[in-house]
Amino acid sequence: MIYQRSSALFAEAKKYIPGGVNSPVRAFKAVGGDPIFVKKAKGAYLFDEDGNKLIDYIASWGPLILGHAYEPVIKAVVEKAQNGTSFGMPTEIETELAKLAISMVPNMDKIRFVNSGTEACMSAVRLARGYTGKDKIIKFAGCYHGHSDSFLIQAGSGAVTFGSPNSPGVTQGTAKDTLLAAYNDLAGVKELVQANKGELAAIIIEPIAGNMGCIVPTDEFIKGLREICTQENILLIFDEVMTGFRLGKGGAQEVLNIKADIVTYGKVIGGGLPVGAFAARTEIMDYLAPDGPVYQAGTLSGNPLAMSAGLAMLTELNNAPEVFKSLAEKTAYLHKGIGKVLTEKNVPHQINRFGSMISVHFTDEPVVDFASSAKGDNDTFKKYFHGLLERGIYLPPSAFESYFLNDALSYEDLDATINALKEIDL
Numbered sequence: 001m002i003y004q005r006s007s008a009l010f011a012e013a014k015k016y017i018p019g020g021v022n023s024p025v026r027a028f029k030a031v032g033g034d035p036i037f038v039k040k041a042k043g044a045y046l047f048d049e050d051g052n053k054l055i056d057y058i059a060s061w062g063p064l065i066l067g068h069a070y071e072p073v074i075k076a077v078v079e080k081a082q083n084g085t086s087f088g089m090p091t092e093i094e095t096e097l098a099k100l101a102i103s104m105v106p107n108m109d110k111i112r113f114v115n116s117g118t119e120a121c122m123s124a125v126r127l128a129r130g131y132t133g134k135d136k137i138i139k140f141a142g143c144y145h146g147h148s149d150s151f152l153i154q155a156g157s158g159a160v161t162f163g164s165p166n167s168p169g170v171t172q173g174t175a176k177d178t179l180l181a182a183y184n185d186l187a188g189v190k191e192l193v194q195a196n197k198g199e200l201a202a203i204i205i206e207p208i209a210g211n212m213g214c215i216v217p218t219d220e221f222i223k224g225l226r227e228i229c230t231q232e233n234i235l236l237i238f239d240e241v242m243t244g245f246r247l248g249k250g251g252a253q254e255v256l257n258i259k260a261d262i263v264t265y266g267k268v269i270g271g272g273l274p275v276g277a278f279a280a281r282t283e284i285m286d287y288l289a290p291d292g293p294v295y296q297a298g299t300l301s302g303n304p305l306a307m308s309a310g311l312a313m314l315t316e317l318n319n320a321p322e323v324f325k326s327l328a329e330k331t332a333y334l335h336k337g338i339g340k341v342l343t344e345k346n347v348p349h350q351i352n353r354f355g356s357m358i359s360v361h362f363t364d365e366p367v368v369d370f371a372s373s374a375k376g377d378n379d380t381f382k383k384y385f386h387g388l389l390e391r392g393i394y395l396p397p398s399a400f401e402s403y404f405l406n407d408a409l410s411y412e413d414l415d416a417t418i419n420a421l422k423e424i425d426l
């Protein structure tokens with residue numbers, strides 16, 4: 001495939017935008033080469049500026065669970081836009097989306113909408129600190145909770161792709177309140193909790209991690225976290241920015257059967273428009289301004305276009321929950337197909353999968369945390385990524401990212417992907 005125009009557009013973008021992109025992972029730094037510039041997308045396919053058609057496995061990094069330009073979402077947004085794009089005043093649709101979202105997820109009474117996953121996580125931690133009157137938090141190495149200061153401590157996703165998981169610009173003062181544990185290491189968490197007794201406001205976790213590849217928690221680990229939090233009066237924050245409304249109606253809380261104290265959302269909840277949200281029981285949420293002392297705000301929060309996209313998307317998922325099963329089946333099919341080809345090629349690999357999240361790691365060892373994920377061979381990943389890209393298949397351009405399947409993908413698309421892999425020298 002030819003990517004000439006994309007390369008030219010990238011060269012131009014670099015003159016005016018740092019690194020030519022508005023979010024680092026897009027820049028292909030981890031895999032080399034120039035990023036693809038998208039012209040439009042429909043269903044499971046991206047159409048780029050060179051006229052290539054690509055099978056898309058990122059779905060805008062998760063939101064487009066039903067495929068690109070999904071008709072009910074587009075219709076809702078276009079209709080809404082006729083009446084104005086922003087008011088900074090209350091609108092009825094905010095309550096409609098709040099009501100629907102809360103009815104779909106377990107254990108939550110109230111929800112507040114923000115503009116991104118970053119804002120959702122940042123606000124959830126502030127709320128946890130305000131509510132508990134404590135300062136410290138525990139996060140897990142390789143988990144990404146957005147780019148606010150407290151989280152850029154051994155973060156996953158782009159932060160680790162670029163080898164700067166501890167970002168300059170985050171003060172020592174902020175960093176000291178973020179304690180680090182290894183994913184799936186309950187004993188490590190227990191030690192940290194004992195060493196910081198009475199000082200921890202929250203433990204924040206991606207309940208299924210997606211930012212160091214896809215990593216699934218053991219039962220013992222996730223149940224253990226819940227127990228520790230309850231015993232020690234620490235709030236358990238599930239960052240469901242990726243998993244919310246993707247793994248099932250009720251997200252990871254439902255599929256893992258664990259109740260979190262605060263849950264953050266993003267991606268699917270905005271149907272492809274910039275939305276995030278955080279939710280909790282009334283007693284916690286009422287700590288927020290204007291009723292409570294913890295301040296949190298946003299000019300564009302609850303924006304009518306974003307709410308209409310979210311409402312259209314969640315309505316579809318609520319009415320047709322079989323989509324979660326169909327997505328998981330497609331992902332399992334892809335898993336099996338990729339696994340078979342890599343085994344036939346004698347390429348050491350691990351494939352991690354949960355629901356419609358999947359990642360391929362080029363290593364012999366099971367991938368259960370950041371350290372094991374980092375052992376993946378990036379040279380093989382680069383060949384795998386570029387080999388597929390040349391054949392019209394778009395994967396996340398970093399080994400530390402999960403793929404997100406969308407329901408517009410057909411079994412023919414999955415077969416095309418598996419067959420393309422057969423042709424690649426790894």
Ligand code: PMP
Binds near residue numbers: 061118147157267
């Ligand atoms: N939390 C998780 C688990 C994420 O995956 C992301 C982004 N991929 C974020 C938070 C931050 O969301 P956003 O990029 O919308 O700020």
